[in-house]
Amino acid sequence: MTVHARIGEITERIAKRSHDDRSRYLDRLTVLSEKGPRRSRLACGNLAHGFAACGTSDKEALKGDVAANLGIITAYNDMLSAHQPYETYPEIIRAAAREVGAVAQVAGGVPAMCDGVTQGQTGMELSLFSRDVIAMSAAVGLSHDMFDAAVYLGICDKIVPGLVIAALSFGHLPAVFVPGGPMTTGLPNDEKARIRQLYAEGKVGRKELLESESASYHGPGTCTFYGTANSNQMLMEIMGLHLPGATFVNPNTPLRDALTKEAAKRALAISASGNEYTPVGRVIDEKAIVNGVIGLHATGGSTNHTMHLVAMAKAAGIRLTWDDFSDLSDVTPLVARVYPNGMADVNHFQAAGGMGYLIRTLLDEKLLHNDVKTVWGTPLEGYTVEPKLTDEGAVEWKPAAATSADEKVLRPASNPFQATGGLKVLKGNLGKSVIKTSAVKPERQVVEAPAVVFHSQDDMLAAFKRGELERDFVAVVRFQGPKANGMPELHKLTPSLGVLQDRGFKVALVTDGRMSGASGKIPAAIHVSPEACDGGPIGKVRNGDLIRLDAVAGTLEVLVDATEWAARTPVTEDLSANEWGIGRDLFASFRRVVGRAEDGASVF
Template sequence: MNTIIQEVTDRIIERSQATRKAYLEKIERARKNGPLRGQLSCGNLAHGFAACNPADKADLRSMTKANVAIVSSYNDMLSAHQPYETYPQILKQAIAEVGSVAQFAGGVPAMCDGVTQGNAGMELSLMSRDNIAMGAAIGLSHNMFDSAIMLGICDKIVPGLLLGGLSFGHLPTVFVPAGPMPSGLPNKEKARVRQEYAEGKVGRDALLEAESQSYHSAGTCTFYGTANSNQLVVEVMGLHLPGSSFVNPGTPLRDALTKAAAVQATRLTDLGENYMPIGHVVDAKSMVNGLVALLATGGSTNHTMHLVAVARAAGLIVNWDDFSDLSKATPLLTRIYPNGSADINHFVAAGGMSLLFKQLLDAGLLHNDVNTICGRGLDQYTKEPQLRDGELEWVDGPQTSLDKEVLASVEQPFKPDGGLSVLDGALGRAVIKTSALKEPVCHIKAPAVVFEDQYALDEAFQSGQLDKDCIVVVRFQGPSAIGMPELHRLTPPLGVLQDKGYKVALVTDGRMSGASGKVPAAIHLTPEAYKGGLIGKVKDGDLIEINTATGELILHVDQAELDAREFAKVDLSMSHVGMGREMFGGMRATLTGAEEGACSLFYDQGPIA
């Protein structure tokens, strides 16, 4: 093993001793001999299978067959989740054919950041993750099930399902993807039209046409944002079937993998000899594997919160220093938009997951002594699925990249590190994604231009007030303030300023998209302005310095001057009402800081160290 990766793993294990021990004890208490439904009273059980067909009802009464829970985030407004409409019947049929039973345990919400971006609904986005976790837990709480299948793909849905699934850590749990849409308008062209629209060079019709050609069918968006980062990380953590993450929907191979995943969920239950609950798959080593794969591919910055929360759900304590140190040891191996012009389908064609696994394992960058839903170790994940004469097989994948502009080697990476840095200073702690920047190191020192919300920037941009070197500060965007919406709509105007030759950057206590791109952005700043973070005292013209080489985020203002200043005051009431936001006041009040996962689920379990 790479020594840095081993050191980070060891310190996670060390700092998590008490919490991990408590977690394992909890899931062991939940484990019972025989089918879990055997603990129910006759009345409870009768309610649980009342609507089943006679054959399933007889199987569930017999206490000899496994019962698999299906939890789905299907809706047909999200392109990524629309294919899930037919999955329950496919899964039930495949499970019935091997002599077990499946029941649809519950549905969870799935909202799309692409639809809500720049709108009021986005302020529910991050909080929807915890809502999804609770919804999954409610579905599983009937205690009718011996294993679970989770259907989810996009931004907050997979982390939410992971959180919910890990709360039932005694259950074997298989995640089943639906795959990306076929390639449409090239990402580079889409970005060009967006920027031209921001400059006023093209109208809304041209912009809508470009977006429609890009997002054009069922399946996950093809850029490498949070959705595709989710799929890659979950596979590397051993919760997908090998090579299943990026097979297009509606294809024979996709259907075969879905059926195989259903069967696998029956093989892992406590009724057989291969019991493997999710709480034993997700441990310190598998978490580190997920982080390494995320960094090696320049994945979504949203996971600096999501994976912290997921780790905590498994009794593990992960912090941003772990991300930063792992980034230093992990070479950047892919160029997928926004880190390049290729999309996720091009990544698959270049060698995909099997080659990524092989390279990371050969270089000692992944722990191989881990549990997966397919057994012990990751060697099987270096193979890729194929259909041969209608039968699903796993065969050796490419040994070298088929497109070195998309998938590089450890020996000749695109960058020597994973492109994620932690910034620290009087302003607080923030993360910055450097993998998509033109230069490997970001060092900018410029006067601040301060905004209290993302919409005020538009007028300043249009009026030319930002035509200068500047660091844009957008505050009161944190978890407790307004739910920490993504601020991806700021990317086009800031990109225009950058292309005009100005040195620009962003500092915010909000989020950027999982598709954070070429504009330097110190994001997730904690403590947030709403909780008294120093960002609340920054004024227009204050010099701010960002330096990824030294990891510094500096406010060049005399301490005496800062002490004399009052914190900015802002009325957030209009962000707490409408679009359902009034119902989430209690959740906002319990959200932890960004480095603690921006999570409401563990407030009674003490802080994350």
């Protein structure tokens, strides 16, 4: 099965660009792989510490150095809906391991914060940095060197990318990612958005808003809109790190638990002590990364992955750029409409055919690399299935439907919603940025209007409440990049900008910060790089400058005379207020060394 010629060309150029880094990575992986499981070389005192708390049978198994030991890295906490279901997973995994004569231990926990809780709050300034903290925390857990393979329990925004980075730093170990699944459908997302806008206009109160939000976010599991959390899960499956069809099965169901059990057994089967050794560092290669980018474009996924995928690829010695994103977008059709790109939620996507159908239709049009390694042991076409429970409670995989059950939600790649992908890279004299086009109506993808400059989202919201923004304008919200304040999401601006757009004004957002993975109907050029704090040209913009955002042409320009523009000096800002409170003082070193958004916004 061949791949689309242009996709093949882009993959090849990524491989050439990455050759030296990838070769060094694979050489290190080979050295560690050849040494085999390290447990046998631990001193007796080290080993005794490692299994001291085990039960008798597990202790005896580990003493004999024959049984495989499965490490569990968990992002469990019981405050966050997406991670609460993981509470019961370790015991399910331990029981599954014992069934095949192996042992499983929780190797370590990692933090899991929720952007939904911190949205618009000070804590959001730790959000992006938590990804790299998670990677380091997982590495600490695995550093005991007691394990033959690992399973990773994480689902939301920064957690999965951080876990992938950690898994790839231990690339000689097989790794299976185990999802928790989405919560059941609650209040429709469009109704939730309507109430938010009414609240922004002062037409409903906090009581009505809270009732709406509680009816939307109402139980265990991920939020049902297609933001970063659910984009993460799509990526893990299309990149071959989930079991087939595991992604969007609801929590606390017999199928969900059965899939968790199978994931544990599969991780052990592909360990070096089995016959199908599959280290994760060889699963994630250039083709798998390209498949991930295509999946993101085809589904209109989260803008956050223009940073996360770059950082994840780098951990495997692969150099992915925003130009690669842009060029792959040009040949990838949009085949899914899930809120905010449509009215459906991920449960509707699953019912329409889910990941099995998505992968099938993209493979049919030669838009994915089929010849990849997966944890399932098959080429990617092995994922064109869906899991079912037998009468005995076992999992069996059946071929995915050949047609979509609802083409308003999920279409064949031969008849897409639009011919190009859901994300676009913009370039111009303001630097580089990204925009999510799949949720923006075509007539709103080009905005030319005067700039109104703000140095915080609170300042913009205050101007809105004072009635100062009743006109066409481009909001320039700067000093929101990783060096400035950790690059918080600015989704809090969406309702107010939505109100103004609905009133007939041409509005857009330009920022060196982030928007939510649920970036919606407002044209928003985000992740502007270099950021203002790094001397980027966004720091030169003045109130009244004419800005043209053209998502069709892929440009972002300030329409100022070139000589005048070149003579301007970027403004500076006193950022001392960002340096303390709610843990921000602990991340000062991160802000100093963090890279640019287009390079993954990483401290590594």
